Each structure stands twice: as structure tokens, then as C-alpha cells.
Amino acid sequence: xTTAPSRPAAADAAAPPAPAGNPYALTHxxxxxxxxxxxxxxxxxxxxxxxxxxxxxxxxxxxLHLALKAFRPAAVPFxxxxxxxGHNFPEVIAYxxxxxxxxxxxxxxxxxxxxxxxxxxxxxxxxxxxxxQTVPLLEAIEKNRFDAVFGGGRRDEEKARAKERVxxxxxxxxxxxxxxxxxxxxxxxxxxxxxxEHVRVFPISNWTELDVWQYIARERIExxxxxxxxxxxxxxxxxxxxxxxxWGGPKExxxxxxxxxxxxxxxxxxxxxxxDSDARDVQAVIAEVAASRLTERGATRADDKLSxxxxxxxxxxxxx
Amino acid sequence: xxxxxxxxxxxxxxxxxxxTRATSxxxxxxxxxxxxxxxxxxxxxxxxxxxxxxxxxEAVEHASKRRGQEAPDLALLTDGLRAExxxxxxxxxxxxxxxxxxxxxxxADTPGHVQYTRNMVTGASTAELAVVLVDARNGVVEQTRRxxxxxxxxxxxxxxxxxxxxxxxxxxxxxxxxIAAEFGAHAERLGVPEVTAIPLSAxxxxxxxxxxxxxxxxxxxxxxxHLETVAVDTDPSEDPVRFPVQYVIRPQSEEHRDYRGxxxxxxxxxxxxxxPVTVLPSxxxxxxxxxxxxxxxxxxxxxxxxxxTVRLADDVDVSRGDLIAGAPAPEPVKDVxxxxxxxxxxxxxxxxxxxxxxxxxxxxxxxKDLPYRLDVATLERADRxxxxxxxxxxxxxxxxxxxxxxxxxxxNRRTGSFILIDQADGxxxxxxxxxEAF
Numbered sequence: 001x002t003t004a005p006s007r008p009a010a011a012d013a014a015a016p017p018a019p020a021g022n023p024y025a026l027t028h029x030x031x032x033x034x035x036x037x038x039x040x041x042x043x044x045x046x047x048x049x050x051x052x053x054x055x056x057x058x059x060x061x062x063x064l065h066l067a068l069k070a071f072r073p074a075a076v077p078f079x080x081x082x083x084x085x086g087h088n089f090p091e092v093i094a095y096x097x098x099x100x101x102x103x104x105x106x107x108x109x110x111x112x113x114x115x116x117x118x119x120x121x122x123x124x125x126x127x128x129x130x131x132x133q134t135v136p137l138l139e140a141i142e143k144n145r146f147d148a149v150f151g152g153g154r155r156d157e158e159k160a161r162a163k164e165r166v167x168x169x170x171x172x173x174x175x176x177x178x179x180x181x182x183x184x185x186x187x188x189x190x191x192x193x194x195x196x197e198h199v200r201v202f203p204i205s206n207w208t209e210l211d212v213w214q215y216i217a218r219e220r221i222e223x224x225x226x227x228x229x230x231x232x233x234x235x236x237x238x239x240x241x242x243x244x245x246x247w248g249g250p251k252e253x254x255x256x257x258x259x260x261x262x263x264x265x266x267x268x269x270x271x272x273x274x275x276d277s278d279a280r281d282v283q284a285v286i287a288e289v290a291a292s293r294l295t296e297r298g299a300t301r302a303d304d305k306l307s308x309x310x311x312x313x314x315x316x317x318x319x320x
Numbered sequence: 321x322x323x324x325x326x327x328x329x330x331x332x333x334x335x336x337x338x339x340t341r342a343t344s345x346x347x348x349x350x351x352x353x354x355x356x357x358x359x360x361x362x363x364x365x366x367x368x369x370x371x372x373x374x375x376x377x378e379a380v381e382h383a384s385k386r387r388g389q390e391a392p393d394l395a396l397l398t399d400g401l402r403a404e405x406x407x408x409x410x411x412x413x414x415x416x417x418x419x420x421x422x423x424x425x426x427x428a429d430t431p432g433h434v435q436y437t438r439n440m441v442t443g444a445s446t447a448e449l450a451v452v453l454v455d456a457r458n459g460v461v462e463q464t465r466r467x468x469x470x471x472x473x474x475x476x477x478x479x480x481x482x483x484x485x486x487x488x489x490x491x492x493x494x495x496x497x498x499i500a501a502e503f504g505a506h507a508e509r510l511g512v513p514e515v516t517a518i519p520l521s522a523x524x525x526x527x528x529x530x531x532x533x534x535x536x537x538x539x540x541x542x543x544x545x546h547l548e549t550v551a552v553d554t555d556p557s558e559d560p561v562r563f564p565v566q567y568v569i570r571p572q573s574e575e576h577r578d579y580r581g582x583x584x585x586x587x588x589x590x591x592x593x594x595x596p597v598t599v600l601p602s603x604x605x606x607x608x609x610x611x612x613x614x615x616x617x618x619x620x621x622x623x624x625x626x627x628x629t630v631r632l633a634d635d636v637d638v639s640r641g642d643l644i645a646g647a648p649a650p651e652p653v654k655d656v657x658x659x660x661x662x663x664x665x666x667x668x669x670x671x672x673x674x675x676x677x678x679x680x681x682x683x684x685x686x687x688k689d690l691p692y693r694l695d696v697a698t699l700e701r702a703d704r705x706x707x708x709x710x711x712x713x714x715x716x717x718x719x720x721x722x723x724x725x726x727x728x729x730x731x732n733r734r735t736g737s738f739i740l741i742d743q744a745d746g747x748x749x750x751x752x753x754x755x756e757a758f
Contacts (some may be wrong), residue, residue, distance in 0.1 A: 024590070027345075028423075033614065074569045074573075163414045185737070188737065207416070
């Protein structure tokens with residue numbers, strides 16, 4: 001496997017045009033950034049033990065970047081929690097460790113592999129570990145008494161997420177009960193909860209995939225290399241290009257071939273597909289996303305194809 | 321599913337290129353019942369602006385076929401969750417996102433049938449524009465007056481009247497003109513500053529994204545054109561500075577030993593280094609020593625709605641919940657009169673003890689009086705109601721444990737609004753707007 005050239009590339013195309021007329025006009029990226037920072041600061045002001053869910057995917061990297069901006073010149077007043085499926089892209093783990101060291105962050109890891117090894121979780125027949133993340137996540141929240149858990153979920157991703165609040169109340173089982181969700185008016189986020197409950201907080205709720213990429217370009221945020229086009233040994237399963245590896249692929253009848261691909265989302269290796277792409281830098285990715293005819297999850301997530309309400313079901317059980 | 325891009329010739333490429341640039345952001349809300357064709361209109365906006373991607377459209381086509389429909393039912397794009405159908409509830413607002421070459425949009429899509437008042441109040445609270453839908457065959461009905469009143473109450477700056485189903489009234493101008501006149505008169509009574517009326521057919525697509533071939537008597541913009549071009553950026557330099565302190569930044573590091581910055585989002589006005597400011601509720605006055613941007617640079621000025629960090633000249637005691645205000649500063653009060661919308665099944669009664677959340681400040685409050693309930697369709701007052709129930713609008717008198725730096729809601733949507741919270745379980749009970757509604 002070869003890796004693509006170093007990133008990020010020039011940010012020129014994302015630079016805001018001179019605002020016509022109103023000198024106080026903000027671009028959509030400025031407005032989204034101000035809103036997300038406001039949410040981070042609200043949580044820091046209202047909660048005792050917040051934590052950022054960090055997968056090494058672009059949305060969690062974006063969250064960390066916004067958190068760093070929200071509290072500078074002080075350090076981010078909370079750490080990271082990685083729910084590790086054990087099926088990781090090595091580039092992503094390397095990236096995670098670099099970021100943690102660079103910013104002196106606290107990192108907690110909840111390991112799905114450990115749960116499987118000690119028999120508390122069982123491997124699924126399809127080898128997918130994404131649904132197995134819920135138990136280690138909830139137990140890590142309980143053990144560390146995290147009261148606010150930042151997630152990188154965006155409402156444009158999926159229809160169950162279109163109705164998610166910025167502050168999403170979870171009961172002592174981590175479950176999301178639509179009846180108990182609170183109306184969110186103005187920018188008044190209500191984070192009150194009783195002992196044992198916690199709040200999931202989604203500071204980039206209002207961002208779309210394209211916004212995320214434009215902001216990555218503008219801020220010159222470094223991402224794991226697998227987000228950019230590179231040659232990779234892959235095989236086709238259910239219409240997605242999966243990376244061959246120890247987790248259980250390819251099976252008999254599936255042939256490995258070398259293709260120019262990139263990852264549009266980063267998750268568990270067994271169910272995250274690569275897409276054919278020659279987008280080697282951030283501007284090429286922005287152009288590709290703008291022209292794309294498939295949603296990011298539709299194109300790359302096997303677990304969301306399981307049923308029409310797949311995401312909704314997992315969310316109610318306490319998934320991200 | 322291996323292909324990711326679709327190159328649709330040079331026009332498509334140019335449009336795609338435009339999507340990659342920074343633009344402005346418009347938050348808007350829609351109001352209307354199912355029968356008015358709201359879901360179809362929202363679906364049409366998303367579909368015709370090319371915001372619906374192939375896999376989403378495929379899902380809608382499948383679902384439509386299962387229900388025996390030939391054409392894809394665009395209303396299904398905004399379909400509810402299974403949990404909602406099973407429990408017979410409606411989650412108040414679904415957010416939709418789309419972009420054109422000119423603007424990025426956040427649409428708060430509020431269901432019209434059940435619990436409409438609570439839902440629309442929630443969706444309208446952050447909206448800069450509201451689209452009120454009317455069925456051309458029925459004209460202005462009670463629900464139209466309700467929707468318009470809620471938009472007026474929440475002080476949504478721009479209102480669009482979308483007269484839908486023009487195809488069913490033979491595209492007749494007099495029908496449209498009569499509805500627009502009646503709606504406009506009602507809007508004026510409610511103090512709505514500006515109404516734009518657009519005749520359209522969501523089903524046929526006329527005047528939603530593409531101009532209508534059937535209504536040459538209408539020379540105005542299509543709905544999307546209007547959404548793309550309407551001026552919503554107000555000039556913040558005309559508003560007094562309001563900066564609620566969210567968090568105190570004290571790095572206590574070698575490099576920043578004496579740094580003490582107040583982090584927050586400017587909710588109105590333009591703040592400059594050197595400006596005299598008042599810290600509320602204490603009333604202490606000082607000046608702005610520095611403004612630090614999110615990029616870690618010092619700026620000469622900042623304006624709403626930027627998030628920044630402010631340093632003050634004097635070592636005054638400032639913490640989360642305080643308001644840094646420019647002149648004229650509000651007079652902190654403990655007696656609050658407000659128009660409210662009750663949001664929860666648990667009713668609100670005189671004597672109830674609650675928490676009141678205003679900007680970044682939470683205080684205790686007691687309901688002293690309920691002078692009247694307001695009928696949102698007729699604006700008639702029912703004096704001295706026993707309680708306010710879910711979806712009721714009314715006037716309340718509250719007494720708070722500590723003073724609040726409250727502006728009238730009519731002057732400032734952010735520093736004039738609050739929510740009431742149940743002390744025991746944290747439930748959001750009521751949305752409040754300081755002052756008299758109409």
C-alpha cells in the first residue's frame with residue numbers, strides 16, 4: 001500500500017469572497033464555527049466531567065479542532081474517549097496517538113477486543129463490530145462518570161439523526177427516549193440531568209459533509225492519509241470496497257484487486273467501504289463531495305444498510 | 321455502489337464548482353398542515369435544488385411503490401421515525417440541509433398537525449425567515465392565523481406567504497391576490513414588518529425552484545430565488561452590545577500567568593477594544609482591554625454572532641452567567657413579566673417553583689400570577705386561567721431569586737428569551753419572551 005502525498009493542500013478555494021455591502025456579514029463556515037464553539041463552552045460551563053468521543057474520523061478530528069479553538073490559550077478542559085473495535089486502520093491509530101501527544105490530552109480507550117477476549121461480547125457472524133461498540137461505550141461512561149459526551153454526529157447524515165437535539169438526554173441505560181427529548185429554543189441548551197443520566201452533545205449537528213471538508217481546507221486541518229486517494233488492495237462485498245485484513249476478509253470467492261480509492265468515512269474496517277476516487281488532496285475531495293450523488297453513509301456504511309431503521313434502532317440502544 | 325461522482329457536462333461542473341465556495345447561511349422554518357402540501361413543498365425544494373442524493377431518492381421510490389404509488393412521493397423524504405409512528409408522537413422539529421450556488425440553508429421543518437404551537441415556537445425561535453403555507457382553495461384559515469401569530473410572536477424577521485395548489489384554482493390571479501391581501505392585513509395587525517407572497521404549486525413544481533409557465537401574471541421570484549436573495553443580515557452596529565459570559569479562561573501556565581479572558585458569543589452589537597461596558601447584574605463598569613479571536617489573534621473589534629474571548633481593563637469579579645453590556649444596559653430585575661408558550665404535559669400554575677434559564681444564567685423563580693391566556697388564532701385574551709397547558713400561550717408574572725439582565729424580547733431575541741425548567745427532573749417546561757406580545 002502506498003500513501004498519498006502529505007496534506008493539507010492550499011486552502012484558497014475555501015477563502016470567503018469579499019462580502020457585498022454588509023461589512024459584518026459572516027460566511028456559513030464562520031457561523032457554523034461560532035455556533036459549535038458556543039456549544040463547547042456551554043458544556044464546559046455546565047458539566048463536571050465531559051469527554052469527546054474520538055474515533056480518528058474526520059468529524060471527531062473537527063470536534064477536537066473546534067474545542068482547541070474554544071478554550072485557547074488554555075488547554076481543552078476535557079479528554080478523549082476512543083471506543084476501539086480492534087479493526088482499526090493503522091494510519092488512524094497512528095494519527096490518534098500523534099494528536100494526543102501533541103496537545104497533551106488525556107485518552108481513555110474502551111476496547112471491544114477486550115470484551116470479546118474475556119467473553120463478555122460475542123463476535124457477530126458477519127464479523128461486523130460496529131454494533132458491539134455500545135456496551136464498552138456505556139460502561140466507559142459509567143466507570144468514568146462522564147456526564148457530557150461529545151459526539152460528531154451530524155443531522156444531515158441519516159434520517160434518525162435529523163431529529164436529534166444538540167443536547168440529547170440519555171437515561172441510566174444510555175438509551176435515547178424520544179418522549180423525553182427536550183425542545184431546544186433559541187440557543188438555550190438545557191443540560192440538567194439526574195445522577196446516572198448523561199447528555200450526548202452534538203456540536204456539529206448543523207454541519208454537512210461539504211461544510212466539514214470546506215472547513216478542513218480553510219483551517220488546514222491534517223487528516224489520516226486514508227481520506228485521500230491512494231492505491232490499496234481491496235475486495236468487493238455487497239457493492240463496497242473493503243480492505244483485506246485479519247478481521248475476516250476476503251472470504252472464498254472474493255478476489256483482491258489493487259485500486260485507487262479513498263475513504264469517505266472511517267470506522268470499523270469490516271464494514272467501512274472505500275470509494276473509487278482520484279481525489280488526492282483536500283480541494284479534489286471538496287469537488288468530489290459537491291458532485292457526489294450518494295450520501296456518505298449510503299456509499300460507505302454496510303451497517304446502515306441492514307434495515308430502513310438501522311440507525312434509529314442502534315441510537316435507542318445507546319449507540320453514538 | 322462504487323461510482324461516486326457524476327459529471328453532468330460543463331453546466332453541472334460549474335454548479336458543482338460554485339457549491340465548493342463559502343456562502344452565507346439562512347435558517348428558516350416552514351409552517352403548514354399536511355393538507356397544505358408542506359411535505360411535498362419541502363421535498364420539492366430538496367429535490368429540485370439537487371439536494372436529494374441517489375440513495376435517498378431510491379429509498380423513496382421503493383417506499384412509494386410499496387404503497388402503490390406510481391411517482392415517487394416527495395413527502396416521504398421528510399417521513400417520521402418508526403418510534404414516532406409506534407408511540408403516536410411527533411418529535412417537534414426535523415432539520416434539513418441544502419445548498420445552492422448562492423446560499424446554505426438550514427430548514428427547521430415543523431409538523432403541522434399535532435402539537436403545532438409547541439413545534440412551531442421551537443422551530444421559529446432560531447429562524448430568520450418563516451414560510452407559511454396556504455391551500456389556494458381554502459385561503460386564510462384559522463391555522464394560517466395561528467402560524468402567522470407564532471411567527472410574529474417569536475419575532476421572525478421575514479415572513480413568506482406561499483399560496484400552494486394554484487393548479488387547483490386554474491392558476492387564477494384574483495384568488496392569489498385576495499389571499500395575499502387578507503394575509504397582509506392580518507400580518508400588519510400583528511406587527512410583522514415584511515411579507516412576501518408567492519403563488520406556487522409544490523406538486524407540479526411551479527415557482528418553487530423553476531418559474532411557472534402557467535402564471536405569467538406573476539413577475540416576482542420563485543420561492544427558492546427569494547430564499548437565496550432575501551437580505552437577512554441585519555446591521556449589528558445599530559444594536560447595543562450584549563455578551564453573555566459562558567466560561568472564564570485562565571490558563572495558569574508559565575506563558576499566560578495573568579491571563580483572564582471571558583469566553584462567549586456576542587448575541588448583539590459590535591464590540592471594540594476601549595469600549596466602556598457594564599457587567600451585569602453587579603453594575604460595575606470597566607473598559608474592553610482586548611478581544612481574542614478563535615484563531616488566537618487579537619482583534620480590534622468583534623460582532624454578533626461571533627464567538628470570541630474578551631479581556632477587561634479592571635480586575636472586576638466576572639463569572640459565567642454575567643452579561644457584559646454596552647449602552648444602554650438593561651436594568652436588572654427580579655420581577656419578570658413575559659409572554660410564554662407552555663411546552664409540556666405538566667401544566668404551569670400559580671405558585672409553581674421552577675428554574676429559569678436566561679442566556680448563561682440559571683436562577684430559581686416562582687410563578688406569581690397568570691393574568692391571561694392568549695388565543696393564538698383570534699388574539700383574544702381569556703382572563704385569569706387556572707393553569708397553562710401544553711401548547712397554551714399566555715402571560716405570566718415571575719419573581720426570581722436573583723436579578724436578571726433582561727431585555728424586552730421585542731428588542732433582543734437572545735437576551736429577551738428564557739426557558740422554565742422543572743427543578744426535580746430538568747424537564748424543559750415553558751418558553752418565555754420578556755414583555756407584552758402584541
